[in-house]
Amino acid sequence: MIYLLDILLLSCTAFGGPQVHLMMMIERLVRKRKYITEEELLELQALCQVLPGPSSTQTVTAIGLKIGGQPLAYLTLLVWSLPAMLLMTMAAIGIHYLNQNKISLEFTRFIGPMAVAFLMYGAYAIARKVIHDAQSWSFLIISIILAYLYPSPYMTPVLIISGGVAASLNFRKHEKMERGRIRIAWRPIIFWISVLIAAAIVGKITNSLPVRLFENFYRNGSLVFGGGQVLIPILYNEFVEFKHYLTDQEFLSGMALTQIVPGPVFSIATFVGSLSMQPYGITGQIIGGFVATAGIFLPGTFFIFFAYPFWDQLKKYRGIRASLQGIHAASCGLTISAAISMFEPMIHNIQPVLTVIGTLLILSFTKIPSYLIIIAGLLLGLVIR
DSSP: OHHHHHHHHHHHHOOSOHHHHHHHHIIIIIIITOSSOHHHHHHHHHHHHTSSSOHHHHHHHHHHHHHHHHHHHHHHHHHHHHHHHHHHHHHHHHHHHHHHTTOOOGGGTTHHHHHHHHHHHHHHHHHHHHOOSHHHHHHHHHHHHHHHHOOOTTHHHHHHHHHHHHHHTTGGGSOOOOOOOOOOOOHHHHHHHHHHHHHHHHHHHHOOHHHHHHHHHHHHHTTOOSOHHHHHHHHIIIIIIISOSSOHHHHHHHHHHTTTSOSOGGGHHHHHHHHHTGGGHHHHHHHHHHHHHHHHHHHHHHHHHHHGGGHHHHTTOHHHHHHHHHHHHHHHHHHHHHHHHHHGGGTTOHHHHHHHHHHHHHHHHOOOOHHHHHHHHHHHHHHOO
16 A cells, blocks of 8 residues: 555656656665665656656556555555546646647747747657667658658558567677566466457447547557657557647647656657547546556566566567667657657747757756646746737
């Protein structure tokens, strides 16, 4: 019980993304409570970084799995994601209310450009970490071009898988490590595939929007490497440009709100799912937020259940380590392409361009927390009407 209260406290105070989340976990779960050692936590985080899904969420879920098995892991996932899910659903309902009552969203005019600046800065931060050689630059540039020219949700898995396969061919560059026998429990993967196929079939037969939304987010949650900054362009391509469930302004508002809501950045999925159901009223929006949250978080949990038991042996394979280079470069390319697509409509107006530039300068040369920058943008929008 104390452990779950600690997770709840983290979920209500963890602003700033995976890096900040990790430091807070070390402080509370390692140094204060001693649930696991710092070395164990860092190993779990390394595992989560090479799996699809939200790394912070998978890390706390893996801690629950380590100390209490699958029941505690599921409870950890629920407690960690619940505050952000509730806040983002309420935010989506609030924006729908403003639109329905023809209340101007002009006060949010600084928020969209700020969100684009956050995405640009995130892409830059990712690129600094993963782009180190000519091969990575090639994967990056090809991903940017293809994702920009073909903004389809199907382009995402193609680029990520292709990047991983191509990079794995250079496994000889990696040091050989002594390998032991891998014992694999296939049940989590079988369950993951079964849920994916069942959701796709039921959604096709019934044409039920909640079921189709669950399948959409479940599929995306199964393919996202690199965290929330990579998920954002995937959702933008599918739900704004491809399916038109949300407008540009609505999506950008959700992007900005993830900076002032504690917990996982993947909570953007809750916001998108809720607004996708806005024609069905408040009840529909609550259902949309719930199915989107369940869909985006469940695949990463199944992958943790699958990979955790044999991670120590899996990471010794050179092909696995080599593939990460291509996966991360392709993910980074997707993020940059989305930033370009979102910035394009703004270039003919001086105010959003200056807002993007100013936000980038603040992020680059100060240590002001992101949520304070967004709050300042909202206040500025209210003052300058």
